[in-house]
Amino acid sequence: DTVLTQSPALAVSPGERVTISCRASESVSTGMHWYQQKPGQQPKLLIYGASNLESGVPARFSGSGSGTDFTLTIDPVEADDTATYFCQQSWNELTFGSGTKLEIK
C-alpha cells in the first residue's frame, strides 16, 4: 500500500497563509487529491490531480507537488476553514492520509 503521511495538527490566525503537507511512501505522479472535512460532516473535494481546483471551491485554496511531496495551501485563512484536511492518492490502490487538523486561533 502507498502510505500517505500528514502532520497531525496546525494552528494559525485568520489572514495568514497555511501550508499542509502530504508525503507519499512512493511516487504517485500527480495522482494526489485533497479533501476538507468539517466536524460532523462528510468530506468535500477541494483539489484533484495535485493542483486542479474543484468547481465552487474558493481560489484561496491551491495545491502543488508531484511524485512524493504535495502541499495544500490556504491563503488567506478564514475562520470557516477550521477542519481536518485529508490527502488521497489514486495512482496505486486508493489510500488516504491520516489527516491534518487545522485550528484557526
Next chain:
Amino acid sequence: QVQLKESGPGLVQPSRTLSLTCTVSGFSLTSYGVSWVRQPPGKGLEWIAAIWSGGSTDYNSALKSRLSISRDTSKSQVLLKMNSLQTEDTAMYFCARSIITLGYYVMDAWGQGASVTVSS
C-alpha cells in the same frame, strides 16, 4: 442537484453480515461510479470499494475477501455487503460519487454517512 444517502442497520452483531444501501439522485449510475469509504470514530478515512458506470468493481485488497458491491440502476441504489464483522468495523460509512478525471479517481460528492456499530 447531486445527492447520495446511506442507509443501514445501525447496530450489527459480531460475525454477522452488514448490508448498506446508497440511494443516489441527480445523476445516473450508468454514467458515474460510486465508492464506499469508512471512518472509525475519531480516525481517518479508509476506501472500501467502488462500482463503476459500466458495472465493473474494485475492492480494497485488505478487505476484499469480506466484501461485495453491487447496484440496482432501476432504483438508483448501490449495495455494499461486508461479512464476518468485528468490533474494529465500527465506523461511519460514506458513499461517494466517483469519477475519473485527468486519469485519476476522485470522489466529488459525498453522502452524510451511516453510523455502524458492531456490538453484541
